[in-house]
Amino acid sequence: MWTAVAAFLMAWFIAFFRFFLPRTLFEPATSFKIGYPADYGLGVDTKWQQKYRIWVDRTPDRMFVIYARCTHLGCTPDWKPSENKFKCPCHGSGYDSEGVNFEGPAPRPMDRAHVDIAPDGQILVDVSRLYQWPKGQPSRFNDPGAYLPV
Amino acid sequence: MAEENQNGKNGNRVSLLQKVKAGMKEDVQSLKTDLPAKAKEQIEGLKDPTKTQVYTSIFRHKHDDTPRNRALGVLSNVFLHLHPAKINRDAVRYSYTWGMGGITFYLFIVLTFTGVLLMFYYHPSKIQAFRDVLYLEHDVPFGKLLRNMHRWAAHLMVIAVWLHMFRVFLTGSYKKPREFNWNVGVILLVLTLLLSFTGYLLPDDQLGFWAVTVGTNMARATPLLGHEGPFGPLLHMTPYNDVRFGLLGGSIVDANALLRSYIWHCIGIPIVASIFMVVHFWRVRKDGGISGPAPVVLASEVKEARK
Numbered sequence: 001m002w003t004a005v006a007a008f009l010m011a012w013f014i015a016f017f018r019f020f021l022p023r024t025l026f027e028p029a030t031s032f033k034i035g036y037p038a039d040y041g042l043g044v045d046t047k048w049q050q051k052y053r054i055w056v057d058r059t060p061d062r063m064f065v066i067y068a069r070c071t072h073l074g075c076t077p078d079w080k081p082s083e084n085k086f087k088c089p090c091h092g093s094g095y096d097s098e099g100v101n102f103e104g105p106a107p108r109p110m111d112r113a114h115v116d117i118a119p120d121g122q123i124l125v126d127v128s129r130l131y132q133w134p135k136g137q138p139s140r141f142n143d144p145g146a147y148l149p150v
Numbered sequence: 151m152a153e154e155n156q157n158g159k160n161g162n163r164v165s166l167l168q169k170v171k172a173g174m175k176e177d178v179q180s181l182k183t184d185l186p187a188k189a190k191e192q193i194e195g196l197k198d199p200t201k202t203q204v205y206t207s208i209f210r211h212k213h214d215d216t217p218r219n220r221a222l223g224v225l226s227n228v229f230l231h232l233h234p235a236k237i238n239r240d241a242v243r244y245s246y247t248w249g250m251g252g253i254t255f256y257l258f259i260v261l262t263f264t265g266v267l268l269m270f271y272y273h274p275s276k277i278q279a280f281r282d283v284l285y286l287e288h289d290v291p292f293g294k295l296l297r298n299m300h301r302w303a304a305h306l307m308v309i310a311v312w313l314h315m316f317r318v319f320l321t322g323s324y325k326k327p328r329e330f331n332w333n334v335g336v337i338l339l340v341l342t343l344l345l346s347f348t349g350y351l352l353p354d355d356q357l358g359f360w361a362v363t364v365g366t367n368m369a370r371a372t373p374l375l376g377h378e379g380p381f382g383p384l385l386h387m388t389p390y391n392d393v394r395f396g397l398l399g400g401s402i403v404d405a406n407a408l409l410r411s412y413i414w415h416c417i418g419i420p421i422v423a424s425i426f427m428v429v430h431f432w433r434v435r436k437d438g439g440i441s442g443p444a445p446v447v448l449a450s451e452v453k454e455a456r457k
Contacts (some may be wrong), residue, residue: 022394027400075360088207090364 030128064147066099250314250326257307264300274412279354325440331433341423369394
């Protein structure tokens with residue numbers, strides 16, 4: 001008898017917690033196209049920050065997409081062109097123009113999103129696949145998919 | 151009915167009529183005798199309302215200024231009985247208690263009252279939340295006053311709770327026999343902070359949004375239950391099934407997070423906190439009232455040790 005009561009309550013207890021984890025989400029798509037590689041010049045481009053939370057960054061030999069989330073506690077840093085750095089308004093983490101941390105509490109460089117060339121020639125970004133460089137561990141930034149050679 | 155059935159369906163109508171007549175006679179007779187008695191009672195009641203049945207059913211003790219009646223006045227009232235009928239005057243010195251526990255409870259009541267009023271105008275949705283806050287601030291009569299009362303009372307409550315805890319610590323009031331109540335108090339402190347935190351997101355402004363972004367990102371690092379915390383990955387935690395996901399109702403601070411915040415803030419946590427408050431206050435009484443200087447024990451009250 002008591003076993004049945006306990007099982008009943010336990011089932012409700014588990015259901016209570018499962019209830020808080022929805023199956024379907026109505027969140028922005030994680031994969032999107034951002035135009036052609038030729039659209040971007042050297043340096044940081046902030047035009048997709050508001051819409052997709054990314055920056056497109058081009059160096060002389062490669063092109064990559066930085067996911068605009070501070071690795072400290074997840075605020076969106078600001079690009080400061082005059083200082084050539086990203087600065088997080090929440091707790092002051094600073095990153096260089098390639099998203100590598102050099103000041104403040106951030107534990108690692110900002111993550112980079114998976115990039116690919118779509119069949120129509122546009123850049124296809126997937127922010128659900130991120131490449132990290134955790135502190136003291138090998139960088140994933142040179143993995144295929146983390147950048148586009150130019 | 152039973153008699154009627156005995157006489158058959160068409161029972162003796164004459165006898166029925168007689169019965170009714172007799173009944174009416176009885177009624178008239180009783181009115182003749184009862185009315186004067188009732189009138190007398192009414193007049194007596196007007197002369198001295200404290201003697202009426204109605205009065206004594208509400209106020210169950212006399213008003214004479216005797217220690218017994220004063221104690222009864224407290225004990226027989228549901229609101230006042232939360233207080234002890236008698237108390238050591240040294241125990242409630244403000245220089246000793248700072249009054250912080252009472253102030254905290256008072257602020258909780260202010261917050262409940264103003265919060266319920268704010269709920270009449272606020273919709274916890276991404277489209278309307280911030281607009282409703284502006285509406286409250288600029289157009290709703292007394293809206294600005296209510297919102298600011300809620301805001302300042304919330305800030306003050308957090309401060310008062312800490313000061314209350316500080317006082318209890320300084321006076322050593324967490325020691326035996328109050329260890330249990332100290333723990334209840336710690337839970338109430340956490341609940342107060344959670345109320346504060348969940349209320350932070352509700353205006354749906356930049357300040358609250360980033361505060362909750364930061365706060366819930368800390369939950370990523372929860373041991374076992376967070377996808378970036380110790381042992382989290384071993385338990386297959388991802389951004390889509392960990393404790394942060396459960397708190398936000400999604401992987402980002404969005405509409406679900408706002409609604410969850412609202413429900414926890416207005417219903418969930420206040421109910422849980424109220425239950426713990428009841429226990430907290432009850433334990434204060436059971437543990438010997440507000441802690442204070444050691445109570446004086448008369449020689450006559452000392453019990454002999456059992457042999």
